Amino acid sequence: MDTLHREIQTPNSGRRQGGGWITFPFIIGTLAGLTLAGGGWVANLIVYLIQEFNLKSIDAAQVSNIVNGGSSLFPIVGAIIADSFLGCFSVVSIFSCISLLGTGFLALTATLNSLRPQPCNDGGISFCKAPLKIQFLVLYAGIALATIGLGGTRFSLATMGANQFHKPQEQGSFFNWYFFTLYTASVVSSTAIVYIEDNVSWGLGFGVCVAANFIGLAIFLLGNRFYLHDKPQGSPFMNIVRVPVAAFKKRNLPLSSTSHDYYNEPTNQPTNVEAAAPKKGFRFLNRASLKAEGDIGSDGSIAKPWSLCTVQHVEDLKSLIRIFPLWSSSIFLSIPIAIQGSLTILQALSTDRHLGQHFKIPAGSVPVIVLISTSIFLTLIDRFLCPMWQKLTRKPPSALQRIGVGHVLNVLGMAVSALVESKRLKMVHAHNLRSQPSSIVPMSALWLFPQLVLVGVGEAFHFPGQVALYYQEFPASLRSTATAMIAMILGIAYYLSTAIIDLLRRVTSWLPDNINNGRLDTVYWTLTVVGVLNFGYFLACASLYKYQNAEKEVDDSSA
Structure with missing residues (x-):
């Protein structure tokens, strides 16, 4: 993974074997299939655990955080295995099969009644029967395998795709299409497949995920003879x-x-x-x-x-040590995003999600607003904001400036989340709904959109900023894996968010099983305060940091 320009030469002709744009449809087709499969079950996992396995709402959110953390950490594992031992093709093939097996287990839990507990008698959690050990075993085996498979393919597939091209311009074009496909497939899976799961059947929805995974794997294997295969060079x-x-x-x-x-x-x-x-x-x-x-x-x-x-x-190693403080500030930037992502679904379940008389927004689809707003503002930033900034200051915004704007927007997103939740709790108290865990508050789920838009716009600033910073400042031997550090940040953030939620449940009454009896607004205000403190920490780190690649920074600024 540490070389994007390697070529395989024939013994006599000196020409490159394999690679090029002929491999593009296979790589992109694989990405689309695997992303549809993964997004289809991850986006609606909280709802599935609550409705079909009778898990308590906060417990379901914790499981979702662990899954998101694992799928963000395993790209690092996949990259190291690909670099050191097996190569990208073998890693993508193996982890795609693991993902297919895990998604198949999830489909079985949704299809066979014997693999699910009996439904609740009246929708109240106190009358729900807990799953049997064998039911938990099959469920968590499926979740674990599907998570490992999803995470193991992400960056290895991106690296393998970039390795098919020799020119940096072609590699850049490939990455543009790669991320466009990734976001598009994520939006489709978080809306269309989630809608099937909520309104048709869980079995059919998970079956679509299995089919998408199988098709993606088949497309990948069909392109084998066209690929440029690189041998592992050691991590x-x-x-x-x-x-x-x-x-x-x-x-x-x-x-x-x-x-x-x-x-x-x-x-x-x-x-x-x-x-x-x-x-x-x-x-x-x-x-x-x-x-x-x-x-x-x-x-x-x-x-x-x-x-x-x-x-x-x-x-x-010294370069990594110097950049570590900035990297750590990004972890605390991502923790509120991870907590908000799971708790927003719980809020959506308790609000009115109808658009008109005949359409109801699936709760698992509400966080897709973050993806949509990020995609839109990535284009606006690239085409309008950055050129405007360059005209005014005669240099483009630096990576640290982008990250700083992302910090501010993230704090604003948490503050808006707290205000919206305060409004929701007031309506809960006004209609005496505190003792009814499955009650719907007469408040539109559209109130949740502004906070998600702010977080999405913030991601459009700080994620590309982090990628640019790490790629520029990481050692040359690690630049090809520098983008995977974003995945590591997200993985650590999801696991820390799980620990924080568990701590809040133990020492406070803010997060009971019925959020109508809790103080979720206080949780968001706490995240706002932590975000402000972390922004101050980031500013201190940024002011003390000295660019290791100063020449490149000057070139970029004067471009």
Whole structure:
């Protein structure tokens, strides 16, 4: 995954075998099928667990957060496996099969009555029968397999698609179409498939997910003979991990001021060119590249990989350490988004979702407003806001400026969420609905849209800003996987949001099983305060951060 420009040459002709635009329909078709399959069950999982498995509302939201976290973390796992061992084609094939198996299990739970508990007698949670152990086993096995499969294919498929092209311009065009397809398929799955699940049957809806997954896998395998297959080159992460180990082993060795005492990768440069020495920052790590007896083999290569690293590997780790504070601020930026995503569905279930007399918005489709607003504002930012900013300031907005705007909009989104929930709770009290968990508040679900629009617009600013920052500032050996750090941020945020919700349930009365008896507005106000504090932390980190690739920053600013 760490090389997008590799080509396979024939022994005699020197021409490239495979790849090119002929592979585009297969890659995009696969993406569409797998995204439809994954989005179709993930978007409506909370509703399915509440209505069909009698789970309490907050418990269902917790399961959804764990699923979203897993599907965001497994792209990192898939990327490492693809780089180090199997290659992108094998990883996508294997994880697509895992996804198909897991989605099949979910379809079985929706189809066979024996795999679901009996429905509630009157819709009240106190009269609901808990699922049996075997029912839980099949359900969670399906969720786990489908989550692993969904996460494992995302970035590996994107990387494999980019690897089919040699020119950066073609790769850029591919990524544009890739993300357009990803968002379009996500919107379709979160609306059309969710509508089938809510208004026709869960079995048919999950069956559509199985069919979409199977078709996506079939399309991918049909294109095998056209693909450019790259052999695994080893994960650059392993080189980073070796640095602190080697530095600890040599903790008692004195540092040298002579560059010759540090190990550099052998090159074809003239011998009179002075070798690079590690920089002074984080000097305790410099020992990892300090030569010692027995570290280097007779051919000049490293004989003890866990005792000696190159100067470049040491500097790569330092770059990651320097950018870590900014990266951590993005985790706390994503936690409110994760919490809002699950709690909004619970709010939607308790509001009037009718549009006219004959159409009812599925609760699982309400968060799709975030996707739609993000897609629209990505275009507006690229075509209008950025050119306007450049005309006024004579340089485009920097990555850190984009991220900062995203912080502000996210805080505003949480504040609006708190105000809307306060209005909903007032109507609950006015109509004496606190003791009725399945009651519908006479308040339109459209009131939830402004907060989702704000969060979506914020994502249009800070997600591309983060991608640009990490791609520019990460070490060159890690740039191809820098975008996967966004997935890691989301994964960590979802798991932390699960822990935070669990903590709030234990120490406060804000999140009972019946949200009509709770104070969800207080939760949102708390997230608003945390967002403001995190924005201050981000501003401090941004003001202290010094770009590692200053030349590139200047070039970008003057472009």
